[in-house]
Amino acid sequence: MQQASVSEIAQAIVEYVEKNPEAQDTLDGIVEWWLPQFQTKPRMAIKEALDELVAAGLITAHKGKDAQILYRATRRATQSDAISPEY
Numbered sequence: 133m134q135q136a137s138v139s140e141i142a143q144a145i146v147e148y149v150e151k152n153p154e155a156q157d158t159l160d161g162i163v164e165w166w167l168p169q170f171q172t173k174p175r176m177a178i179k180e181a182l183d184e185l186v187a188a189g190l191i192t193a194h195k196g197k198d199a200q201i202l203y204r205a206t207r208r209a210t211q212s213d214a215i216s217p218e219y
Contacts, residue, residue: 136173141181144170146190149205156204158196 148166149155155166163171163178170178182203185191189208196202 136170136177138177138181138184141167141170141173141178142185145181145185149191153205156202158200158202162203 144167145162152166157165159175159179159182162182163175167178182191182193186193186203190206191203192206193201193203
């Protein structure tokens with residue numbers, strides 16, 4: 133079975149937040165709830181995909197009250213016409 137690329141993981145994240153624009157979660161929550169199809173993939177690949185989306189301005193990352201990093205879509209990520217074909 134071919135391993136999912138970081139860009140495939142990033143695309144799955146973008147698709148999830150398009151359908152769930154208010155979604156917000158930690159890396160662990162994203163793996164469990166947003167990306168169950170990638171649960172067997174290395175967390176580093178999923179973290180790398182999140183980092184790329186943060187750099188692209190499609191996802192924000194902020195530290196929650198419990199010091200965990202929370203990720204959520206930016207307004208741009210929930211507007212389908214604003215998303216590049218790469219994601």
